[in-house]
């Protein structure tokens with residue numbers, strides 16, 4: 001079946017099957033998909049200069065439009081005595097202010113472009129599991145189709161085709177304990193959606209059997225979900241699924257320990273990307289590297305260091321501030337994502353002249369704050385260590401600097417010796433600057449969207465200026 005036919009059928013399916021639509025995050029505008037997908041096939045070969053020219057042109061189109069049609073930006077320009085022509089390159093963007101989540105919350109009506117009919121707007125909100133939940137608008141029928149074109153382009157790099165069977169382990173609740181099926185097929189039988197809420201020691205053997213008979217080419221997952229399955233497989237000596245070519249990980253930060261655990265359990269490539277629902281940045285790994293390749297056609301990404309200036313040295317960290325180049329109904333210019341990332345050294349050996357992120361450290365809320373106010377990234381803590389062998393799940397909770405509560409779900413074999421080992425290991429990681437208390441709990445709840453948080457950060461970290469939270473602890477935390 002061609003992509004065009006698939007889109008038509010999806011359209012028919014859309015009304016009757018909301019689970020499918022949620023799974024696909026798609027609206028059936030084939031032309032928007034096709035146009036973007038075709039562009040991306042060409043632009044991957046462009047030189048640095050060609051990409052820069054493309055971005056400059058897209059930026060000027062966006063700014064002209066925002067000035068003419070978006071009241072919020074007209075005001076921003078006028079207050080600064082600027083006109084769109086003053087901003088010719090991505091570097092000139094520094095003349096404009098950041099757009100924070102608070103701004104978005106306060107000024108959303110003024111961020112709607114006046115030259116689009118009301119039917120063009122699709123209201124979307126972020127999960128709100130961390131930080132402030134915000135609402136904004138997609139262009140109905142186009143934003144999701146374009147997004148899908150970018151995603152497909154990324155998955156092409158590990159050989160994904162529309163005809164491939166795919167197991168989907170994301171935040172879905174499917175099936176029921178009563179009839180002991182925790183999955184359902186969708187997308188003409190090609191995708192097997194598996195429930196994230198029923199995965200336990202008791203049910204996982206059935207999940208594994210079902211995946212084996214389904215013979216998927218790919219597993220699409222929240223890393224935290226895939227890890228539950230992977231851990232079980234490694235601990236019980238379950239062989240990898242021979243048909244699986246890659247695990248496609250998104251929507252949550254993929255920690256190094258998760259990557260190595262997934263690679264071990266599934267015996268295949270673990271492929272990850274980084275993006276947000278606001279659609280301001282999208283970056284994914286390539287055929288040859290695990291660094292995140294930023295799509296210049298998607299948005300302009302600035303990495304802002306703690307001094308408020310752009311980070312230019314590979315290996316240095318800054319906050320991701322991004323400008324979407326394709327959403328004209330609700331332009332987001334210099335949007336503060338609150339995500340911290342480390343600049344990579346480009347170009348990559350794959351030949352794409354895209355800017356690179358070496359790694360994404362995640363949201364501010366994914367850092368633990370020490371007594372001396374250093375920030376320790378959760379990426380520094382290796383939970384795939386045998387120290388945690390007798391722990392089913394864990395979650396850190398912090399509401400005071402230098403103190404964390406670690407909630408754990410114990411395995412039956414857990415003893416005081418495990419507590420001692422965990423505390424010793426964490427003390428080493430935190431350099432003695434964080435007091436850890438361990439508390440045993442029956443269960444660790446997921447967020448409303450079925451995601452799993454390793455850290456609930458209750459300190460007010462949102463109020464900081466971009467980059468101020470840079471983890472100078474890097475060397476110490478190892």
Ligand SMILES: [Zn+2]
Nearest residue numbers: 286289348350
């Ligand atoms: Zn590459």
